Amino acid sequence: MSVDETIVRKVASLARIALSEAEVAALVPEFNALLNWVDQLGEVDVSGVQPMTAVIPNTLRLREDVVSHDPTTGGDVRDAVLANAPAAQHGFFGVPKVIE
Amino acid sequence: MTNITDLKVAELRDGFRKGDFSARDVAVAFNEAVAGAKALNAFIVTTPDHALAAADAADKARAAGDLKLLSGVPIGMKDLFCTKGVQTTAASHILEGFVPPYESTVSGKLWAAGAGMLGKLNMDQFAMGSSNETSAFGNVISPWKRNDGGNAALTPGGSSGGSSAAIAAHLVPAATGTDTGGSIRQPAAFTGISGVKPTYGRCSRFGIVAFASSLDQAGAMAHDVRDCAIMLEAMSGFDPKDSTSLDAPVPNWEAGLSSNLKGKRIGIPKEYHAEGMPAEIEALWQQGIAWLKDAGAEIVNVSLPHTKYALPAYYVIAPAEASSNLARYDGVRYGLRDLPDGAGLQDMYAATRAAGFGAEVKRRIMLGTYVLSAGFYDAYYTQAQKLRTLIAQDFDKAWAQCDLLLTPTAPSAAFGLGEKQDDQLAMYLNDVFTVPASLAGLPAMSVPGGVDGQGLPLGLQVIGKALDEQGVLNACLALEERAGFTARAEKWW
Numbered sequence: 001m002s003v004d005e006t007i008v009r010k011v012a013s014l015a016r017i018a019l020s021e022a023e024v025a026a027l028v029p030e031f032n033a034l035l036n037w038v039d040q041l042g043e044v045d046v047s048g049v050q051p052m053t054a055v056i057p058n059t060l061r062l063r064e065d066v067v068s069h070d071p072t073t074g075g076d077v078r079d080a081v082l083a084n085a086p087a088a089q090h091g092f093f094g095v096p097k098v099i100e
Numbered sequence: 101m102t103n104i105t106d107l108k109v110a111e112l113r114d115g116f117r118k119g120d121f122s123a124r125d126v127a128v129a130f131n132e133a134v135a136g137a138k139a140l141n142a143f144i145v146t147t148p149d150h151a152l153a154a155a156d157a158a159d160k161a162r163a164a165g166d167l168k169l170l171s172g173v174p175i176g177m178k179d180l181f182c183t184k185g186v187q188t189t190a191a192s193h194i195l196e197g198f199v200p201p202y203e204s205t206v207s208g209k210l211w212a213a214g215a216g217m218l219g220k221l222n223m224d225q226f227a228m229g230s231s232n233e234t235s236a237f238g239n240v241i242s243p244w245k246r247n248d249g250g251n252a253a254l255t256p257g258g259s260s261g262g263s264s265a266a267i268a269a270h271l272v273p274a275a276t277g278t279d280t281g282g283s284i285r286q287p288a289a290f291t292g293i294s295g296v297k298p299t300y301g302r303c304s305r306f307g308i309v310a311f312a313s314s315l316d317q318a319g320a321m322a323h324d325v326r327d328c329a330i331m332l333e334a335m336s337g338f339d340p341k342d343s344t345s346l347d348a349p350v351p352n353w354e355a356g357l358s359s360n361l362k363g364k365r366i367g368i369p370k371e372y373h374a375e376g377m378p379a380e381i382e383a384l385w386q387q388g389i390a391w392l393k394d395a396g397a398e399i400v401n402v403s404l405p406h407t408k409y410a411l412p413a414y415y416v417i418a419p420a421e422a423s424s425n426l427a428r429y430d431g432v433r434y435g436l437r438d439l440p441d442g443a444g445l446q447d448m449y450a451a452t453r454a455a456g457f458g459a460e461v462k463r464r465i466m467l468g469t470y471v472l473s474a475g476f477y478d479a480y481y482t483q484a485q486k487l488r489t490l491i492a493q494d495f496d497k498a499w500a501q502c503d504l505l506l507t508p509t510a511p512s513a514a515f516g517l518g519e520k521q522d523d524q525l526a527m528y529l530n531d532v533f534t535v536p537a538s539l540a541g542l543p544a545m546s547v548p549g550g551v552d553g554q555g556l557p558l559g560l561q562v563i564g565k566a567l568d569e570q571g572v573l574n575a576c577l578a579l580e581e582r583a584g585f586t587a588r589a590e591k592w593w
Binding site: 012015041058086095 | 348408409412421427432433446449451453467473479482484486487506524525
């Protein structure tokens with residue numbers, strides 16, 4: 001499977017990264033070299049093998065279904081949440097107009 | 101009087117307890133060393149006041165007879181750990197100026213144990229790199245030089261390259277690192293220090309900037325095995341804020357240190373005889389085998405047949421997870437925003453991420469996006485996760501024959517900055533010996549074994565069973581005692 005400029009542009013668009021024409025051109029051979037190398041994974045017979053989901057057996061925990069008041073992960077910390085926002089306004093995250 | 105910055109963590113702790121010096125003396129000495137080493141570029145920000153405040157608290161605690169595990173010991177913090185009120189960037193322009201309103205669990209545990217912070221350590225951007233050349237804040241320069249009379253600037257390894265350089269240069273006695281595919285062990289090997297990655301889940305990931313969550317694991321870096329054991333003890337433990345945190349008691353690793361390996365079986369995996377590996381590394385490996393025999397261990401040859409697929413599987417899985425994790429950098433909630441004139445939301449995302457991420461980060465996000473995209477998911481991602489199962493099963497089978505594995509840490513000594521910049525694959529091959537243990541979530545450690553013909557350090561790696569950090573530390577201690585590694589980078593900075 002060979003990657004061309006069209007595919008690189010599509011992937012960049014999916015990843016939400018703006019690329020210049022020069023960057024697109026440079027990425028084509030890099031992508032192909034990496035994918036050719038990764039393609040060796042296909043030579044292994046993996047029939048009957050389950051894909052890895054957890055490296056160390058561990059049971060996922062459930063917390064109590066109540067509003068958390070943990071000072072770092074709970075609620076009521078609006079100002080701390082907004083403190084690093086590039087454009088916080090009126091207690092909300094500011095974004096450019098999304099509805100015409 | 102000895103130079104305080106020459107002392108190790110255990111020596112600082114014990115000397116402070118005995119009253120040989122105050123914690124403030126220690127903090128002042130290391131703050132001066134940090135301030136005088138700007139040429140190494142090991143720090144993104146320095147925090148002398150944090151170190152002094154912790155030292156003053158330690159001096160008071162000593163007077164009150166209320167000492168903690170790391171009272172009187174200042175350390176360096178990799179800039180991947182969120183530190184409350186102190187800029188945390190993951191060495192990326194996209195997080196420049198980000199000041200976390202909360203503390204990572206690991207850094208919080210270290211402060212609670214009495215440690216102070218000398219500064220936030222430079223690293224590869226988002227921990228993506230093996231040479232510290234992807235930082236948005238410039239390369240870290242290794243304190244080491246080749247003995248060939250040249251003056252080439254060498255890599256301190258990566259991604260925890262600020263950590264390794266700062267320890268090797270005696271700017272900090274110990275530091276945190278994180279290891280996704282070798283980012284603690286490879287830089288430790290390149291700079292003649294020790295570095296341990298514990299079992300996946302030992303150290304909480306809460307507050308560590310995420311790269312590849314199923315692989316990311318914090319660990320300790322220091323001059324020797326004992327210091328790593330002390331640090332790791334302070335950093336480890338169950339955390340309900342991390343869903344993959346292990347709910348297991350933290351052993352007293354320092355107290356359990358013993359270099360008597362009688363009854364231990366050490367496996368030598370034949371697949372780690374990499375093609376083109378320098379003879380000096382092969383020779384050091386053989387020397388390591390002899391040292392472990394001398395410590396009472398039995399040596400057995402084992403096979404890990406899927407080893408060659410570990411690196412390509414890693415370069416599917418890690419970028420896939422990164423592409424998902426790094427989707428959060430959108431120019432809305434924190435970090436950089438680039439809003440071109442008249443741009444809409446989608447254009448803002450694309451412009452922000454184009455301006456904020458470095459080239460290697462973009463490359464990996466895009467590779468991850470590609471392998472997860474419709475039509476390719478099974479061929480790449482599912483296939484890689486199946487290989488990961490086979491790689492983990494290789495280790496499980498080996499544990500039927502042995503208790504620990506001994507391998508080289510890296511396929512070469514430190515290389516010159518810029519030497520591998522043009523060849524991505526050659527750069528990725530740095531991690532060929534460290535990635536398999538990461539994929540299987542196993543504890544692994546690098547200790548210095550000797551120097552090569554150019555006077556540069558080489559490391560040996562010990563890999564253990566899940567939760568057997570003690571076995572790993574003990575085998576490394578046996579290597580350390582026999583290697584008698586005393587080489588040190590001569591001060592030029």
